[in-house]
Amino acid sequence: xxxxxxxxxxxxxxxxxxxxxxxxxxxxxxxxxxxxxxxxxxxxxxxxxxxxxxxxxxxxxxxxxxxxxxxxxxxxxxxxxxxxxxxxxxxxxxxxxxxxxxxxxxxxxxxxxxxxxxxxxxxxxxxxxxxxxxxxxxxxxxxxxxxxxxxxxxxxxxxxxxxxxxxxxxxxxxxxxxxxxxxxxxxxxxxxxxxxxxxxxxxxxxxxxxxxxxxxxxxxxxxxxxxxxxxxxxxxxxxxxxxxxxxxxxxxxxxxxxxxxxxxxxxxx
Amino acid sequence: xxxxxxxxxxxxxxxxxxxxxxxxxxxxxxxxxxxxxxxxxxxxxxxxxxxxxxxxxxxxxxxxxxxxxxxxxxxxxxxxxxxxxxxxxxxxxxxxxxxxxxxxxxxxxxxxxxxxxxxxxxxxxxxxxxxxxxxxxxxxxxxxxxxxxxxxxxxxxxxxxxxxxxxxxxxxxxxxxxxxxxxxxxxxxxxxxxxxxxxxxxxxxxxxxxxxxxxxxxxxxxxxxxxxxxxxxxxxxxxxxxxxxxxxxxxxxxxxxxxxxxxxxxxxx
Numbered sequence: 001x002x003x004x005x006x007x008x009x010x011x012x013x014x015x016x017x018x019x020x021x022x023x024x025x026x027x028x029x030x031x032x033x034x035x036x037x038x039x040x041x042x043x044x045x046x047x048x049x050x051x052x053x054x055x056x057x058x059x060x061x062x063x064x065x066x067x068x069x070x071x072x073x074x075x076x077x078x079x080x081x082x083x084x085x086x087x088x089x090x091x092x093x094x095x096x097x098x099x100x101x102x103x104x105x106x107x108x109x110x111x112x113x114x115x116x117x118x119x120x121x122x123x124x125x126x127x128x129x130x131x132x133x134x135x136x137x138x139x140x141x142x143x144x145x146x147x148x149x150x151x152x153x154x155x156x157x158x159x160x161x162x163x164x165x166x167x168x169x170x171x172x173x174x175x176x177x178x179x180x181x182x183x184x185x186x187x188x189x190x191x192x193x194x195x196x197x198x199x200x201x202x203x204x205x206x207x208x209x210x211x212x213x214x215x216x217x218x219x220x221x222x223x224x225x226x227x228x229x230x231x232x233x234x235x236x237x238x239x240x241x242x243x244x245x246x247x248x249x250x251x252x253x254x255x256x257x258x259x260x261x262x263x264x265x266x267x268x269x
Numbered sequence: 270x271x272x273x274x275x276x277x278x279x280x281x282x283x284x285x286x287x288x289x290x291x292x293x294x295x296x297x298x299x300x301x302x303x304x305x306x307x308x309x310x311x312x313x314x315x316x317x318x319x320x321x322x323x324x325x326x327x328x329x330x331x332x333x334x335x336x337x338x339x340x341x342x343x344x345x346x347x348x349x350x351x352x353x354x355x356x357x358x359x360x361x362x363x364x365x366x367x368x369x370x371x372x373x374x375x376x377x378x379x380x381x382x383x384x385x386x387x388x389x390x391x392x393x394x395x396x397x398x399x400x401x402x403x404x405x406x407x408x409x410x411x412x413x414x415x416x417x418x419x420x421x422x423x424x425x426x427x428x429x430x431x432x433x434x435x436x437x438x439x440x441x442x443x444x445x446x447x448x449x450x451x452x453x454x455x456x457x458x459x460x461x462x463x464x465x466x467x468x469x470x471x472x473x474x475x476x477x478x479x480x481x482x483x484x485x486x487x488x489x490x491x492x493x494x495x496x497x498x499x500x501x502x503x504x505x506x507x508x509x510x511x512x513x514x515x516x517x518x519x520x521x522x523x524x525x526x527x528x529x530x531x532x533x534x535x536x537x538x
Contacts, residue, residue, distance in 0.1 A: 150519040175444075183454045
């Protein structure tokens, strides 16, 4: 029996990371009895001409979810098979729960906005971050940051410009704060800055930020090295992505579970 | 000759910190020839029944500006005689510049919003921060933070809840980020948290945050110890204050000048 899951009888897609093909096949086998699985694709393949679907189940880690979200304009349900899994609310051994939520469409939409990164006439979108980073054998770089509210200079190995979503990724590893996903701001976090300018700068999402570097540096968008650049412009884009979460999901539980921040330590409270 | 400075012929007030009475008198002598100085008051005195004024010149450090702002609903012009002076754009030896700007009313309004802090039926307002802090001889406290977006727990000596304005004050000293003044967010920064939860949490200004402590702790609002409390509620208030700045003022220059963050270090850029 094929069961259509509401809205225009559209089915489900499955995208997976190559290493997790076995797990992805288990997901497929679990769902195909009751749902119309309209595609099953390895996440590094081209996504052109895929049939539409109501949602894509992504089997893998955050990288696989990210890659899939940027290749297809559909809501995503992350099924964790990789490491941290901020973008995943289900584990590969919770497929009955997933099936139940799909059958009853018990999801909340977790919307996240993207940064628009402009460089050399290209436009790129970052869900987590845009990183400017020198090569290992390159001298420390002067970064000049310009916005409506003034200018800031950093003499550093690099700069991470991240969304609230990205605040728990690379920026966190460099000492940045944790931003709730619905904060209307983004942050700049310097990498190894001279001399003590290690703090992040939190900037309203309405700002347009231009960064100039004294030497060409690598531009890395959501983990992919994109180009050598001397200048980029960054602002909030109109694009957002949708993660489908179980109704009981909340951000704070996810942060507590994944990195332990804000988790209760002692009893007796 | 008394010169009225526009709008309804209202004059200027002067508020000063006791230690800077000499400097305040110099300000008074410099301005009284051309302006109607309607009051001259030591900042710890009661401000009841003072005549209205177009602005209050505050001679002192940030503490004096803060105290004055909270006692009188008027725009403030800070004249720095104390230490850091984030709230002051003039120094006591720049009085000719101040006079010129007053004569031509060359100011921009730097508006800052306040946090509303509710505890035990009282309402207090914080321009910089509300701090919950244990006594020195008290055991480490469990803080439970509740908001729409979930809950966070900290086992710590205290918590600092600060506005963007306060992000360059106590929260900065505890490792927090620098927030531009117009960010619509506030932050919670734990003091000496177990075990590694040292990062700040950046929260949308639309949130209502309730903090419960396992033991009564000191509530310190903008530096004043207010009460022993076990619970407070914090949200953005409708109140804002107005600092009058010279037209050429910008926040980034102030941050660079006062704490060196974002200042250009090397030449050759």
